[in-house]
Amino acid sequence: MTQVGRNDSCPCSSGKKYKKCCMNKVIPLDSLMEKELEQLKEELYNWSSNYYEVEQVLDGYFANQDIDEETLDFLTLIIVSWVIFSVTVTSGKTMVEEFVEEKKSRASHRSSVLALLEQWKNTAPSFASVVSIKIGEWIEIEDVFSSKQSKIIWEEGDEILNVGSLLIGHLLPFGTFESYFPFYVEITDDNESQSIISLLHELFKKSDKKDSTEFVRELYPDLLMELVVGTKQSLTDFIEWDKPSYQEVMELFLQKNVGLISGNEQFIENVIVLWSIFCEKEKPIIRKVEVYASMLHYFMVLIHDEYVTQKEIAEKYGVSVHAMVRALDKWDNVLREEIPAFLAGESVDGENAMLEGKDISPAEQAEKQIHSKKKNKKELKQTAADLIMQAYGASPKQQLKLIKQALELDEDFADAYTMLGDSQTDPHKALYYYEQGIEAGKRALGEAFFKNAENLKDMWLHFEARPFLRAKFNYGQVLFSLGRVKEAVANWWEILSMNEMDNQGVRYVLFQALIVNGESLEAKNLILKYEEEETMEGAYNLVLVEILMRSDRQKIDELLSIAKKVNPYVLDYLTKKKKLPNKIPTAYRFGSEEQAMIYVAEFGYLWDAIPDTIRKRFILSYS
Known part of the structure; x- marks a missing residue:
């Protein structure tokens, strides 16, 4: 930057000499450099939209939260900012690190700007008090931990x-x-400010962190959620863990369930204490924190009498059902005495096997109930649910036994029939069990449920209806595999009419069935209904539909151009320039080659059905 002399004209264009104008002002950055950095700030925030990890974290914090739209937008900015600087992605780097490296590789900025950009990689959340102000120029602040001004x-x-x-x-x-x-x-409130600062120092002392920066980095999103939403998560009862992995388990569990904390504070505190006792007694060797975090989630579901399948919980944490169930068995054995004592004040079934029947397994309790004269319907249904959850981690022989026991207790348990269908190698037998599951689901819900039009709009929101919808979804998949495409289409349309939000992803299998059935226009309308033209699946599927509908070349070319911008890698696999790997990836970034592989693995066979002459005409010129 050129040095401005005392008697030179001021670069601010005021017409005055520099010494009489801006020389004594404290802002040393020229306006061009400041503008460049401001532009980079905006680019950095937009950069985060390329990462699926952002949506994962946001889902974890906002799931089941009743937040108005304005507050949600505000919190999204806060959480996304934290994700950009603190969460590592698939490369093992943070988003800001990848952003800085990308900018440096292009060398499109001045070295002074790039040097400042390099410092951004170490940015952590800050809590600072305002100590002085010069209106129109600067605000002086002091960090509450380091006292750095x-x-x-x-x-x-x-x-x-x-x-x-x-x-x-x-x-x-x-x-x-x-x-x-x-x-x-x-x-702005002095008392609130001092209360927060005191809490921060207290928590830091109780933590095992020596560096306040790392401490604040971990605490930041939860504290901000507490300040803005008022989740009332207990932050003062953090325990000193023998191993970092023990604390990581609890943090992951709390993160995944942040939306359920409000109203359940005492239960959450009990779980924290139970987990600390378990760690002290068992001293588990934790190779994957997700296994034990999922186990705690499963435990919470059982206690609160919610019906969420083991598979759903396991998938949420990216672990196997078997590993999660084994961890719960160990938890039950180690805390045989503590669980009833800590949860005595919870509003749960007093005879729940998780509380009072710790000395017998769900299977043993089922045998006892089957042969007893007691006919408590709610109790029987709960035991049946426990049996099905246990069956997910059992051997095939034991699984069949547990399912039969569950159906003896509750013949309307749709998920039991669905599990029987899932275990079949003969599609006709699977179809039979899924049909039984649909009928059982209808009986469990009752005629009144289906007569209420409000229930049929967003049925997935009714937890008791999910077993029925699961059985019906799988029923359609078997129909499709057996070549009974029209029946599958009708079945899936019916599901969408009951659940327009499509939490099950019915539209993706329905799209395939419509194409196979020659209903290209209906397939196109399905894409447009869910406004998926700009997603990778929607963009390429729209091209596929227009080709099948023999649309004009210009229209198809325009859609292909859009699709290629969304993900340029898909065409290499559609044109067979590249072959799909034997193992299809399960994780991806938007616009990545991994995402392209997943698309082609699912929809590629529909493209293969297009005659080669037509494929070459429309696709090869864009590959």
Whole structure:
């Protein structure tokens, strides 16, 4: 940057000499450099939209939260900012690290800008008090842990802050100054500010962290959720864990269930204490924290009498059902005495096997109930549910025994029939069991449920209806595999009429069935109904439909161009330039080659049915 002399004209174009104008102002960055950095801030935030990890974290924090749209948008900015700087992606790096490396590789910025950009990689959340203000120029702040003072640029339009206010956010180096990304959260009340600062110091002392920066990095999203939404998550009862992995298990469990904490604070605190006792007694060697976190989630579901399948829970954490169930067995054995004592105040079934029947297994309890004269319907249904959950991790022979026991207790248990269908190698036998599951689901829900039009709009929101929908979905898949395509189409349309939100992903299998059945226009309308033209699946499937409908070349070319922008790798596999690997990846980033492989593995056979002459005409020129 060129040095401006004292008697030179001021570069701000005021017409005055530099010494009479801006020389004594404290802002040393020229306007061009500041503008460039501001542009990079915006680009960095937009960069995060390329990562599926962002959606995973947001889902974890906002699931089941009753938040108005304005607050949700505000919280999304906060959480996404934390994800950008603190969450590692598939490469093992953070998003900001990949962003900086990409910018450096292009060398499209000045070296001074790139040097500042390099410092952004170490950005962590900041809690700082306002110590002084120069209106229109800068705000001086002091970090509540390190007492380091720094100045942030006064942005045009900024509200006038109060000395003593607490500012929370991510501070980016801007040379001599710093700038919040994308904004700061201000706590103006003195008592609240001091309360938060005292809590932070108390929690830091109780933690096993020596570095306050790392401590704040971990705590940040939960504390901000607490401040904005009021989740009332207990942060003061953190326990000193013997191993970091023990704490990681609890943190993952809390993260995945943050939406359920409000109203269940005492239960969550009990789980934390139970987990600490379990770790102290068992001293487990934890190779994968997700296994034990999923086990805690499963335990919570059992206690609160919610019906979520083992498979759903296991998939949420990316573990096997077998591993999760084995962990729960160990948990039950180690905490045989503690669980009833800690959960005595919970509002659960007093005779629940998880509380009072710890000395017998669900299977043994089932035998006892089957041969007893007691006919408590709710109790029988709960034991049947426990049996089915246990069956997921059992051997085929034991699984069949448990399913039969469950059906003896509750003949309307649709998921039991669905599991029997899943275990069949003969599709006709599978079809029979899925039919039985559908009928059982109908009986369990009752005629009144289906007569209420409100229930049929978003049926998936009714947990008791999910077994019926699961059986019906699988029934359609077997129909499709047997070549009974029209029946499968009718079945899946019926599911969508009951659950337009399509939580099961029915539209993707229905699309395939419509194409096979020659209903290209209906397949196109299905894509448009769910507004998926700009998703990878929707963009390429729309091209496929237009080709099959013999649309004009210009229209298809335009759609192909759009699809290629969404994911350029798909065409290499559709044109056979590349072969799919034997093992299809399960994780991907939007626009990545892994995502393309997943698409072609699922939809490629529909493209293969297009005659080669037509394929070459429309596709090869774009590959």
